[in-house]
Amino acid sequence: MFELAVNVMTSIDIQGHCNPRFEPVREAFACLMESTGELGASCAIYRQGELAVNLWAGTFNKNGDPWQQNTLANVFSVSKAVTAICVQKAVELGALELERPVADYWPEYGRNGKKHTLVSWFLNHRAGQPALKTPLPDDALYDWERMTETLATEEPWWEPGTRHGYHMISYGWLVGEVFRRAVGISVAAFLQQEIALPLGLDMCFGVSEADFSRLADLKAANQSPAPGRVSLFNHVMEHPGSMTAKALLNPMSVMNGANTPEWRRAEIPSANLHSTAQALATLFGNLACREGLLQDQTLKQCYQVQSEGLDPVLLTETRFGPGFMLQQPGSVEAEFGPGPNAFGHPGAGGALAFADPDQELGFAYTMNKMGPYVLIDPRPRKLIDALYHCL
Known part of the structure; x- marks a missing residue:
């Protein structure tokens, strides 16, 4: 990844707008920009039908150019939640059933102990394929057929459905391929056709040049993470043959490819959504405010617990619904806010987006300086705390 140019500023110029009710959020955002070494970032909040906060500041590229309202950031695993929204929409349209065997849609997948794997297990991380066992070269990451064929051929790490473990990158090809087989178009195309274009959202999988x-x-x-927080980097260095190491490093381009043209052009539904914070907050706000993207019954399914407990990949407690990370009350690492039904996803490095149906709000944070934390980064955590203080 590039070493970005950093403009030396004694006072950060915060751009955008903020409803006066949420002034503490603007103050917290300014504090982050001035005191944490943040390079560039954006924070947006959609509440009760309006974009109440849309802030950005700092620089966005290696030349030190100012972050703009339309700056697109790679939000890594926030991608999983957006992909899950596409899946739920496809289910409503009758194109896909979550409790059917994957092999009904993708016959080649039903080999080597995977015949009875359900589509829902791809979403809730119970499919037993959190990492690829076959060593792959860097360019395989951008070869859809090679990745899906490899996953279809391999045996799972555990009996599918019996436990959960975070499908860090494999989620993208597993969910993406069964989606393509069932719906007839890719997640990327469906996102644009059914969600982004109708709602005017500036987000995509596969960025045009x-x-x-x-x-x-x-x-x-x-x-390094603060004391007491999990360090996946240390674990991988100490256990290079572990499932966690293979999830992170096979292929190696998972870790070092995000600034390359190949990554940016690719479709990886688990990891390479590029979006503005405004678009993410609006999307999750639409769900939280029940504005019609998904039916009420579908929305309720989004925050039902389907997997929870110690995660053998992330090496910490996790809780998942159908593609969404869910609240872990009392955990600074995994609590979006006080709302018991909040759902969304953090992304590697610090990105975050979630919906809180109880408060009718959508929150999003994007940035370009990567942090080391496994779940929720302390930077958006400070903004979330300020947000709920206003309610």
């Missing part, structure tokens, strides 16, 4: 100039360049994390 015409939009490359708007993309935030990511700066790799250069610090």
Whole structure:
């Protein structure tokens, strides 16, 4: 990842707008930009039918150009939640059934102990394929057929359905391929056709080269997590043959490819959504405010617990619904806010988006300086705390 140019500023210029009720959020955002070494970031909040907060500041690329309202950031695993929204929409349209065997849609997948794997297990991380066992070269990451064929051929790490473990990158090809087989188009195309274009959302899987100039360049994390927080990097260094290491490093381009044209052009529904914070907050706000994207009964399914407990991949407690990470009350790492039904997803490095139906709000945070945390980064955590203080 690039070493980004950093403008030396004694006072950060915060752009955008903020409803006066949420002034503490603007103050917290300004504090983050001035005191944490943040390079560029954006925070947006959609509440009760309006975009109440839409802030951005700092620089977005290696040249030190100012972050703009339309700057697109790679939000890594926030992608999983957006993919899950596409899946739920496809279910409502009658194109896909979650409790059917994957092999009904994708016959080649039903080999080597996977005949009875259900579509829902791809979403809730119970499919037993959190990592690829076959060593793959870097360019395989961008070869859809190679990745899906490899997953279809391999044996699972555990009997599908019996436990859960975070499908860090494999989620994208597993969910994406069964979706393509059932629906007839890719997740990327469906997102544009059924969600992004109708709602006017600036987000996509697979960025056109015409939009490359708007993309935030990511700066790799250069610090360790706070004491008591899990360090996947340390675990991988100590256990290079572990399931966690293979999830992170096979292929290696999972870790070092995000600023490349190949990554940006690709469709990886688990990891390479590029979006503005405004678009994410609006999307999750639409769900939280019940504005019609999904039916009420579908929405309730989004925050039903389907997997929980110690995660053998992330090495910490996790809780999942059908593609969404769910609340872990009392956990600074995994609690979106006080609302018991909040659902969404953090992304590697610090990105975050979630919906809180009880408060009718959608929240999003995007940035380009990567942090080292496994679940919710302390930076959006400070913004979330300020947000709920206003309610």
